[in-house]
Structures are given as C-alpha cells and as structure tokens.
Amino acid sequence: MRRLQAARAVVVLGAAVAGGVGLVLPSARYLSERFPPGVGDPDLGLGLRLACALACALAFALALAALQRHRDEPLAFACLPGIAVIGISAQYLVLTLPRVADLAPAARIAPASGTWVLLGVGVVLTVTGLAAGAASRRLSE
Template sequence: MDQQRPGNRLRGPRAVLVGLAGLGVIAGLTLRTAEYPGALPPGTPDPELDLGLRLVCAAAVLIAVTLAYLTFARHQDEPLAMASLPGLVVTGVILRHLVVTLPGVTRIQPAARVVPGAGTWVLLVSGVAMTAAGLAAAFAVRRAG
C-alpha cells in the first residue's frame, strides 16, 4: 500500500483553486470594472478596463488553466508552481487599472466620482488567489526536493 506524502494530498486543492481563480477572472472580465454616475464629458478617457488589458487577462487564464491541467495529468506540482506568473499578470493589470487609470479620470472630471466596479475586485481577488496557489506549489516542490 502506497503512502502519500502530505504535499501530494494538497496538489489537487491547489490546482482546483487555480482553476476556480481562472473562472473568477472570466467572471470579472464580464462585470463592469468602473462605476460612475452620469455621463463623462467629451474627451474623457473611458474608465472601464480596455480591450487590450482584458485580452491579456484572458490569456493569463488560459495559461493558468493549462498549468492546472498539467498538474493533474503529470501528478507533479512543478507546472502549478508556474501559475504564480499568470496570477501576477492579472494582479498587475488590475493594480494598474486601480492606481493609474481611475485616479487619472477623477482628476480630469472630479464630479464623475469614478470608483472601481465589482469586476475590478473579482479580478484582483482571483489574481491574488492564482499567485498564492502557485507560490504554495513552488514551496511544496522546494520542500520535496
């Protein structure tokens, strides 16, 4: 009878967490990423997350889900350890959106009261979850090695 090491029991939950975080990113991409009452004046940049950044987040999800699948297929944590990279990409895109874009819009038109939408928070939590799961897998690989 084979005994499983503690790291082997946690591989599945970490891969499932990465998969769920990927679904969270997809859900976040479909939600509004900025909330603002009323119309913005002409020439004001759209505070929503732009298409290019949405595509980058979608590509990161594809990579993360592929890594989670490889983790199950190979019964190894090494692919999952790389899930921290797409997680960092999603987190970085959303932090850029929060720190650079939204304050810039409110400087142009303070009356618009632009605030992050629900999609921004879902994307941020999902990116952090992917990063954490990938780092946990990396530490498991290091401990096992």
C-alpha cells in the first residue's frame, strides 16, 4: 500500500514540475502576425500564469507533505490545484482564443504546447488527488 501512496506522490511531483515547464512554453501560436492596433497579446496573461504557478507550487508542497507523512490525506487536496489549472486552461481555450480571432481575422491563432501541457497537468493532478482521497477514505472505513 505504501508503494501506491509513494507512486501517487511522485506523479503529483512530476505533474507540478511539468506545470512549471508548461508555464514557460508559449500558450498561443501565431500563424500570421498582422494584428490591428489596440489588440492585446493573445498569449496567456501574467495573472493567469501566476495563478497556475501558485497552483503547481501548492500541488508540489502537498506531494512533499504526503511523502513525509506516508499518508494520502495531504495528497487528496491536490485535486483542488488541478481543478484550478484545468479551469484556467479551459477558459483560455474556449473564451480567449476565439475572441482574439474575431478581433483580428487576419491573424489565425491556435493553442500552442504550453496550453496543452497545462491542461494535461490539471487533469493528472485532479485524477491523482481524487484517487488519493478515495484511498484514504477506504482506509478510514
């Protein structure tokens, strides 16, 4: 059972590090650079990047606490930063990119690798946190 706990913590540690890498990667790919004056950069904004960075740092800290305590309870909270990262990535994919493309039809904008990495990190954190929560609940019953 301890191997499974450690494996979940290592997965969350790896996902948190991958989230940091995803924040460094570009989140938008420009297929044409012609934007009308006044249109902002369609890349993921600094505030959203900071929110994702804080979520990844929280997941990293929760994974370290789970490894130190040899328990799943701290790791169960990793689903919260995962949901935050999924929400930011999904909001960016669904709302931001089509609106910028409407404002600048000459500039075709597509999600780049950073957005997909963040979305994947959010899913991994959420699933791992839910699995840890279910395992800790089974042990308490």
